[in-house]
Amino acid sequence: MIIQSKLISFILSINMLLFGAILPNNNIQKNTNQFKEEDIQLQTSTGTIYGTVTLPKSNTTVPVVLIIAGSGPTDRNCNNADGSIKSDSYKMIASELAKKGIASVRYDKRGIGESSKAIKSEEDLVFDDYINDAVNWVQMLHNDKRFSNVTILGHSEGSLIGMVAAERTTANAFISVAGSGYSMYDTLKRQLSTQPKDVYNECIRIMDQLKKGNRVSDVSKDYYSLFRPSVQPYLISEFKYDPAVEIKKLSIPVLIIQGNTDLQVTLNDANMLKTSNSDAVLNIIDGMNHVLKDAPIDREKNLETYDNPNLPLSSLFKEKLINFMNDELRK
Template sequence: MKKALLTYLFLFSTIIFAQEKTFKTEEISIDPMLNGTLYKPNKSSKKTNLVILIPGSGIPDRNGNQPGASNNSLKFLSEGLASKDIAVFAYDKRAIAQLKAGNISEKDVTFDDVIADVKQVIQYFKTKKEFNKIIISGHSEGSLVGMIASKDNADGYVSIAGAGRPIDEILEEQVVKQAPFLKTELRKNLDILKSGQTFKLENKMLSSLFRESVQPYLISWFKYDPRVEIKKLQIPVLIINGTKDLQVPESDAELLHEAYPKSELVIIENMNHVFKEIKEDSENMKSYNDLTLPVVPELIEKIATFAKKL
């Protein structure tokens, strides 16, 4: 009986030890409207490199979740990297704090404001001098944001599911695929915005895309071409995409790689837009609202390897 008890206690302590986290978390406030979580390896030192994760379009939080799409994509990625001795800072978009404070004004936000936030985050950690190298990793829309913010500010850059074309081309492709009858009107509206002008929206079917309050943001976004911006970088670059991405095809990653041939291109089999492994197409959209499904391990491994090489 005594021997059995000792065996049980040994096994129990072994399980607890195995489950012990190899990292800790700390809440960081860059400013009252820009807040996030720092994932710090237990063995962190001055030689530890830091990855700053930039969320995608909409108002996703530091975990990668937003209304209609809660999947913990950025949370699981952050935890995975931290367990491989890479520090990670994942933050909420400024709009989240503004919504909570009740002072958000969509018409006053521009794409350049989002870029400025990333630069502010970078400067915060540079001033702290706690980490060795700073790597910027942007997801989806965050890919272009991070690409621009990285110039002269970061030691490395990672694009995850980032567009390789101007966003107006991608919006046209996505909308026309679903509603081809809108093509002419859609292109007309896109061209007006590309010229730097706003317009009065007549077709309510396009209100979610072209509502008047979001038009200034689109104008500021449309002026950037990822293939032009990536050429301005003089740092190591990793470009990642998945074969099951419904929003950004792997061909966009290839366009970025062609524009910056020194980059490393990684196409992950069966990974979708929120980093989940998809074996059946019917699972793809369901995974956008699965808070338990882990991210593809290869994604963590590729970014960790890239970060450690710098």
């Protein structure tokens, strides 16, 4: 059973909230001839959320993009404190936007990096906390006289956070990058289908109770990496949301970007989002993986890019992102 537990943990680790090593992100202010970076903070009732604002050199108001990180201990730069990811992808997005006269804000979600003290314990965190934080960021940026409009960009799990936040606030546009088209419940169920029957059945038993809003006390230690009591409130809250339902609610410009060598999110996810919002623009990026870098479909070589911050973003990804910003927000 130990082996099976490790297999499950590996398969589902991309979707789970793991607080194994929540270390501060020592953000360094950066100034170049094209942009500058400053610290920015969002005050909440439970603590401060820390972020970085990247500002282009401009004498006028500019658009701003709120970048929402994916799941796990992923910080504002798209790096994990446990060392599993060191890509700098969000940092690179901020730089590319600034070069084109577009500001951005990226932040450590509560419980992560410099924002680790915004929650007391893992059990205190629910998915709606992340949504509320994103809503509050958007409202704060709308009130900032430096910015003309606000776009939300959500990566991976951040896509679902962002699309719900976009519907609840006055975001001007929404960008889903490598976002799931299916609910967390359905995604886990699909991934678990490759496991032995007894493992699958036990996991589904637990998940069905969580989906009903019920906590499960009789969880075997073999399944603690997935369904430990302290993470159950988070799963219960996230199971309520279906990306295909949420994206349909958006009447603002929507861009869906998906790489075809992504090992974690598939083209089926992107197509589901597009089907749910027919007005959305769908861009499939050839050769782009989950951390937005050029990578082959070969699993080992693909994963090598996760730990190489020197690799640039996919050039086609950058092109589609900038084109959308220019076309939709500067008409």
